[in-house]
Amino acid sequence: MQEYDVAIIGYGPAGATLAHLLAQCGLSVLVLERENAAYHLPRAVHFDAEVMRVFQWIGIAEKIEPLTALHPGMRFVSAEGDLLLDWPRPQGEGPQGWRANYRFHQPDLEKILREDMAARPGVTVRTRCEAFFVEDQGERVEIRFEDMSRGKVEHVAAKYVVGCDGARSLVRRYIESGMEDYGFHERWLVVDVILNADKPELGDHSIQYCVPDRPATYVRCPGMRRRWEITVKPGEDSAEIARPERVWELLSDWLGPDEAVLERTAVYVFHSLVAEDWRKGRLLLAGDACHQTPPFMGQGMCAGTRDVANLYWKLALLCQGKVTGAAAEALLDSYESERKPNAREYIQTAVRLGGLINTAGTEAALRAALPSADGSARMESIAPPIGPGLGIGPKAGRLFGQPRLADGRRMDEAFRHQWVVVAEADLARGLALPPGVGLVTTETSNAAEHLARLGARATVLRPDRHTLGGADTPEALAALIAAILPNPIPLPEPEMV
Numbered sequence: 001m002q003e004y005d006v007a008i009i010g011y012g013p014a015g016a017t018l019a020h021l022l023a024q025c026g027l028s029v030l031v032l033e034r035e036n037a038a039y040h041l042p043r044a045v046h047f048d049a050e051v052m053r054v055f056q057w058i059g060i061a062e063k064i065e066p067l068t069a070l071h072p073g074m075r076f077v078s079a080e081g082d083l084l085l086d087w088p089r090p091q092g093e094g095p096q097g098w099r100a101n102y103r104f105h106q107p108d109l110e111k112i113l114r115e116d117m118a119a120r121p122g123v124t125v126r127t128r129c130e131a132f133f134v135e136d137q138g139e140r141v142e143i144r145f146e147d148m149s150r151g152k153v154e155h156v157a158a159k160y161v162v163g164c165d166g167a168r169s170l171v172r173r174y175i176e177s178g179m180e181d182y183g184f185h186e187r188w189l190v191v192d193v194i195l196n197a198d199k200p201e202l203g204d205h206s207i208q209y210c211v212p213d214r215p216a217t218y219v220r221c222p223g224m225r226r227r228w229e230i231t232v233k234p235g236e237d238s239a240e241i242a243r244p245e246r247v248w249e250l251l252s253d254w255l256g257p258d259e260a261v262l263e264r265t266a267v268y269v270f271h272s273l274v275a276e277d278w279r280k281g282r283l284l285l286a287g288d289a290c291h292q293t294p295p296f297m298g299q300g301m302c303a304g305t306r307d308v309a310n311l312y313w314k315l316a317l318l319c320q321g322k323v324t325g326a327a328a329e330a331l332l333d334s335y336e337s338e339r340k341p342n343a344r345e346y347i348q349t350a351v352r353l354g355g356l357i358n359t360a361g362t363e364a365a366l367r368a369a370l371p372s373a374d375g376s377a378r379m380e381s382i383a384p385p386i387g388p389g390l391g392i393g394p395k396a397g398r399l400f401g402q403p404r405l406a407d408g409r410r411m412d413e414a415f416r417h418q419w420v421v422v423a424e425a426d427l428a429r430g431l432a433l434p435p436g437v438g439l440v441t442t443e444t445s446n447a448a449e450h451l452a453r454l455g456a457r458a459t460v461l462r463p464d465r466h467t468l469g470g471a472d473t474p475e476a477l478a479a480l481i482a483a484i485l486p487n488p489i490p491l492p493e494p495e496m497v
Contacts, residue, residue, distance in 0.1 A: 046298030095401030395470030
């Protein structure tokens with residue numbers, strides 16, 4: 001029986017990104033996908049700078065960026081078209097080294113992920129292969145799957161199995177996890193169109209139409225693509241409301257059938273769920289298999305990418321035998337303890353936004369729901385830290401920015417998949433670092449602004465670029481350095497910049 005380091009069930013963006021990251025660490029990876037090809041119609045339409053930074057790690061950021069659209073922000077408007085709330089997004093390069101937000105066409109992303117996978121050593125992708133049996137045997141996991149193209153059942157084994165297999169996850173059933181429910185379950189009609197000619201009056205902002213009778217969302221996508229998400233009322237028939245004639249009636253306030261082609265119409269039930277258990281033994285979950293969110297923050301695919309960025313280097317260390325025994329169990333347990341609170345906060349915020357869109361038809365209602373010091377209604381992007389896990393102290397678990405080095409490179413281009421110490425120059429002098437640990441100082445980069453944002457004179461960054469903790473003294477920094485684990489890939493002696 002052929003054995004792999006990691007088997008991934010599901011070949012969507014989360015599964016594909018995880019396969020890329022694990023392969024970069026030298027692991028053998030099997031990907032099983034029941035469909036023959038990537039879904040050809042739009043699904044996710046937004047990702048943020050944190051996700052683009054992960055795409056930078058796997059070498060596709062420069063390929064997907066030209067295919068994206070600018071995203072200046074979101075506006076909440078009343079039934080009369082009055083602006084109730086403006087949620088602007090900063091433009092230009094931000095702390096992560098990329099723009100804050102991107103609008104994209106998911107088939108473009110999946111095409112790039114899959115094309116680059118073909119040149120990735122160590123990854124075996126099997127499409128039209130449906131897993132139906134997963135058994136944790138203690139030292140390894142056996143997987144049985146049907147190769148539907150040949151009508152043949154095959155057996156393979158892996159040290160670990162990650163279910164990136166969506167809301168109906170097979171792996172989640174084997175983990176026997178229940179779901180935490182945050183109370184949002186609504187039907188919405190999703191309409192994707194391709195304009196025949198540009199229609200600038202639709203605008204580049206996402207628009208939330210706070211119309212209690214029929215809330216709706218408009219999204220500007222790349223090129224001539226545009227999306228509307230429109231609530232389906234109780235008692236309305238899902239099939240009837242998705243008929244082209246009915247869809248054009250619902251879109252009549254924005255455009256007519258002579259102005260665009262319907263690319264896709266579908267009624268979705270948006271949920272707000274988080275799996276109770278993300279791991280059982282050698283079985284783990286990532287992406288929609290362990291959390292489902294309403295779309296109002298555009299964080300569905302982002303959450304799955306955050307999952308695999310947290311998980312990949314931990315699995316690599318275990319598969320390479322660099323962390324063993326009780327320490328290995330603790331490292332795997334940290335995946336859920338760190339990721340779950342972060343995913344939960346995004347979902348709960350999306351639920352709150354959904355409630356506002358459904359009920360807040362006036363500025364006064366929004367002010368009551370989103371109070372600020374000056375009495376205005378205001379919305380700001382959130383960036384919750386990860387939960388307790390490997391960190392030390394109150395500044396642990398923060399996503400750290402990506403300093404620009406003196407030679408113009410982004411930090412992660414110089415220190416890929418490495419632990420990195422970032423410190424003020426005087427605190428960095430004379431440091432004794434473990435082999436393979438990078439060093440970035442305020443003398444040879446713009447790290448000072450990133451440290452100021454953290455509120456510390458130094459920090460240690462994990463391979464996923466979350467902080468191990470903050471330090472203001474040599475003693476505190478030495479304690480952080482003592483907690484550094486091995487790098488997930490063999491590296492030459494690091495640069496000191």
